[in-house]
Amino acid sequence: MLALALAMTLQAPAAEAAERQVRAFVDAFNTRNIDGMLALASDAVQWLSVDGAKVGVETEGKDALRASMTKYFQQCPSCKSDLVWLKTAGSRVTALERANWTNRAGVAVSQTSLSVYELKDGRIQRVYYFPAERDTPRPGQSARE
Numbered sequence: 001m002l003a004l005a006l007a008m009t010l011q012a013p014a015a016e017a018a019e020r021q022v023r024a025f026v027d028a029f030n031t032r033n034i035d036g037m038l039a040l041a042s043d044a045v046q047w048l049s050v051d052g053a054k055v056g057v058e059t060e061g062k063d064a065l066r067a068s069m070t071k072y073f074q075q076c077p078s079c080k081s082d083l084v085w086l087k088t089a090g091s092r093v094t095a096l097e098r099a100n101w102t103n104r105a106g107v108a109v110s111q112t113s114l115s116v117y118e119l120k121d122g123r124i125q126r127v128y129y130f131p132a133e134r135d136t137p138r139p140g141q142s143a144r145e
Helices: 002-030 034-039 062-075
Strands: 041-051 054-060 080-089 092-102 108-120 123-129
Touching (some): 034 062, 041 062
Antiparallel strands (some): 041 054
16 A cells, blocks of 8 residues: 555656646647747657547657647637646646637637647657537537637
């Protein structure tokens, strides 16, 4: 029993550090601080999308992530992400993220998605994004907005 308690005590600081890393990454995303995002990522960082049995590589390496984020922020200047919850297991932090933005009609829209951040040597090595689910529309809001 003592060994289990000791193991859990030792894992807690590592889990907290991993969660701080993910929170800092999302904070940098929300402030459009691409350099800040890249400082938290490994040189070989991969951005992956999961769709059923397929995993697609969206970006690989810091240069590709910079280019992708630059384009993304130009296309969606109002996009932000909130971390609804985080759960850490070893080198991975799983999050429920809620993306928020204003559509072309000026209506606030949001959707949620699971993401998994894989850390290696204190840096984000991979980010896996699962298909998003649109949040239930608010009264007077179309589900397609």
